[in-house]
Amino acid sequence: MKEARARLIGLAVIVAMVIAFVAYLALRPGCDSRGPAMRGEVRREANGTLLYFDGKCWTTRLLPPRDTPF
Numbered sequence: 001m002k003e004a005r006a007r008l009i010g011l012a013v014i015v016a017m018v019i020a021f022v023a024y025l026a027l028r029p030g031c032d033s034r035g036p037a038m039r040g041e042v043r044r045e046a047n048g049t050l051l052y053f054d055g056k057c058w059t060t061r062l063l064p065p066r067d068t069p070f
Helices: 002-027
Strands: 042-046 050-053
Touching: none
Parallel strands: none
Antiparallel strands: 042 050
């Protein structure tokens, strides 16, 4: 009885992990790679949104500063 219950709980955990992983893949932000660019380049869209190129794709996340203060 205990073994069957433990197997059922283990199966439920595995199913929940698979569902969470699939949901993450479906809901994560996509990479907009249109047009060549250099890392750190900034572009303003028609609606006023700023896009930053992080070396792989255009994103709305601001890149961390690369300079160091004295």
